[in-house]
Amino acid sequence: MLPEAIEELISQLSKLPTIGRKSAQRLTLHLLRQPEFELNEFGNAVLNLKKNVTLCQRCFNFAESDLCNLCQSAKRNHRLICVVEDVLDVIAIENSNEFNGLYHVLHGHLSPLDGVGPDELKIAELIARVEAEHDPEEVILATGTSMEGEATATYIADKLAGGNIKVSRISQGMPIGGDLDYADSLTLRRALSGRREV
Amino acid sequence: MLPEAIEELISQLSKLPTIGRKSAQRLTLHLLRQPEFELNEFGNAVLNLKKNVTLCQRCFNFAESDLCNLCQSAKRNHRLICVVEDVLDVIAIENSNEFNGLYHVLHGHLSPLDGVGPDELKIAELIARVEAEHDPEEVILATGTSMEGEATATYIADKLAGGNIKVSRISQGMPIGGDLDYADSLTLRRALSGRREV
Numbered sequence: 167m168l169p170e171a172i173e174e175l176i177s178q179l180s181k182l183p184t185i186g187r188k189s190a191q192r193l194t195l196h197l198l199r200q201p202e203f204e205l206n207e208f209g210n211a212v213l214n215l216k217k218n219v220t221l222c223q224r225c226f227n228f229a230e231s232d233l234c235n236l237c238q239s240a241k242r243n244h245r246l247i248c249v250v251e252d253v254l255d256v257i258a259i260e261n262s263n264e265f266n267g268l269y270h271v272l273h274g275h276l277s278p279l280d281g282v283g284p285d286e287l288k289i290a291e292l293i294a295r296v297e298a299e300h301d302p303e304e305v306i307l308a309t310g311t312s313m314e315g316e317a318t319a320t321y322i323a324d325k326l327a328g329g330n331i332k333v334s335r336i337s338q339g340m341p342i343g344g345d346l347d348y349a350d351s352l353t354l355r356r357a358l359s360g361r362r363e364v
Numbered sequence: 365m366l367p368e369a370i371e372e373l374i375s376q377l378s379k380l381p382t383i384g385r386k387s388a389q390r391l392t393l394h395l396l397r398q399p400e401f402e403l404n405e406f407g408n409a410v411l412n413l414k415k416n417v418t419l420c421q422r423c424f425n426f427a428e429s430d431l432c433n434l435c436q437s438a439k440r441n442h443r444l445i446c447v448v449e450d451v452l453d454v455i456a457i458e459n460s461n462e463f464n465g466l467y468h469v470l471h472g473h474l475s476p477l478d479g480v481g482p483d484e485l486k487i488a489e490l491i492a493r494v495e496a497e498h499d500p501e502e503v504i505l506a507t508g509t510s511m512e513g514e515a516t517a518t519y520i521a522d523k524l525a526g527g528n529i530k531v532s533r534i535s536q537g538m539p540i541g542g543d544l545d546y547a548d549s550l551t552l553r554r555a556l557s558g559r560r561e562v
Contacts, residue, residue, distance in 0.1 A: 167433060167454070167455065168426055168433075168455070169416060169417050169428045171412050171415060172426055175413050182394065182395075183390070183394055184390075184391075192381070192382075193380055193382075194413070195450070195452055196381055197413060198414065198426070205411065205414060209407045210411070211372045212403055212406050212410060213404060215396060218369050219369055228367050228370055235365060235366075236365065253366075254393060256365070257389060
């Protein structure tokens with residue numbers, strides 16, 4: 167019914183997560199209305215995505231050379247290492263403007279049912295990194311607060327225990343702007359047990 | 365913070381309707397995990413989108429040659445013309461398997477506030493088409509049921525009045541599977557005034 171080139175892009179867009187066939191149709195028709203040069207920019211951005219992208223050899227963030235921009239920066243505190251599950255978490259924490267150290271991207275969390283054990287993650291690399299770097303101060307475990315994220319944090323904390331490095335976990339409790347009656351009971355329980363004197 | 369190639373694709377994806385920056389980040393990270401050949405397929409689909417695509421000279425659907433697949437098909441009833449606002453509507457009606465005629469795509473609806481008058485749409489082309497074709501039987505006005513869609517249908521009906529061609533409008537009423545208490549009052553009013561004896 168539609169020209170092949172249009173069907174092809176609809177089917178390519180449908181493969182993306184969260185984009186169903188109807189959305190793919192709408193996006194494709196939107197793109198058909200764009201000038202040729204914008205399509206070229208978009209298409210080339212897709213083609214070039216992986217061309218110059220590699221993983222940072224220290225923190226496994228995306229990088230354009232051996233080390234990522236953050237690991238190269240002299241403005242960052244190289245003695246703090248924040249451990250996260252993936253690169254989206256790096257972006258999220260950077261946007262919070264609360265952290266000035268370096269990261270360590272595990273590229274996932276422990277999930278035995280999916281066949282993800284410690285060897286599938288960059289955990290050995292983290293231990294080696296902590297041992298190799300001179301004078302690291304603190305490792306902040308910022309994996310997710312799901313069961314898998316918790317298990318991953320606990321596993322790493324165990325591995326790092328006994329060294330003379332401080333290991334911390336991000337705090338858990340009520341999200342900001344949240345109404346108590348909308349919070350799930352586990353979050354409320356954590357918020358209560360983690361209460362601080364004011 | 366991220367390599368330029370990644371930032372570039374995030375910004376390209378963010379330009380698409382319904383895709384915000386966070387979704388664009390997620391989609392980009394998903395794409396980074398795909399094998400190179402899939403990225404090439406996707407990128408080339410974008411680059412080639414408009415290469416072989418033109419508008420059908422009769423109905424203004426997308427086409428690969430002078431006439432679209434539907435206008436070329438001998439299996440369709442060429443005496444029925446279904447007038448729609450855009451190509452997504454053609455897809456939707458085709459999926460309903462209820463219509464076997466040809467289409468006429470207006471590429472929009474009348475919207476004076478946005479500067480869209482009759483000359484911006486393929487209305488003159490529709491009138492000329494109806495006059496030029498031998499023995500057309502019926503024009504079905506299947507523009508949307510918004511105020512603009514209604515106005516467009518009324519405008520075209522006026523233009524076609526006086527010829528000896530039947531002009532019809534798609535019916536309006538309760539959508540199938542809809543609960544009456546969720547329907548807006550205008551839809552309910554139409555459903556009542558358009559009631560049929562059973």
